[in-house]
Amino acid sequence: MTTHAWRKSSYCQEGEACVHISTDPDGVHLTDSDAAQTIVTVTPAAFTALLDHLKSL
Template sequence: MSTRQWRTSSYCQEGEACVHISTTPTAIRLADADPPRTVLTIGPAAFGALLDLLKSSAGR
């Protein structure tokens, strides 16, 4: 059993349309469900770049 603490995105919709996040000092994990079925693990710098890209694309 995982001891990771998962948080649900503040932009979560009804039902299963949510992103869950778990962080450590060296990794950010994004999951598609709670409990997670598919997990994407990336470093903090890559996560920051992803957020910057998503923010810049949101205004288009």
């Protein structure tokens, strides 16, 4: 089992309505809780493209 060092987004609403992010050489891992039952993993390039798109909105 992989252990992730989760970092909470600085753009959180009250409570636990936050995105948590963990990175390693293979990808960027995203979840909605530091208890991380469901994890979405993307490549660093895909994550960069997502951030670029969101910033353009």
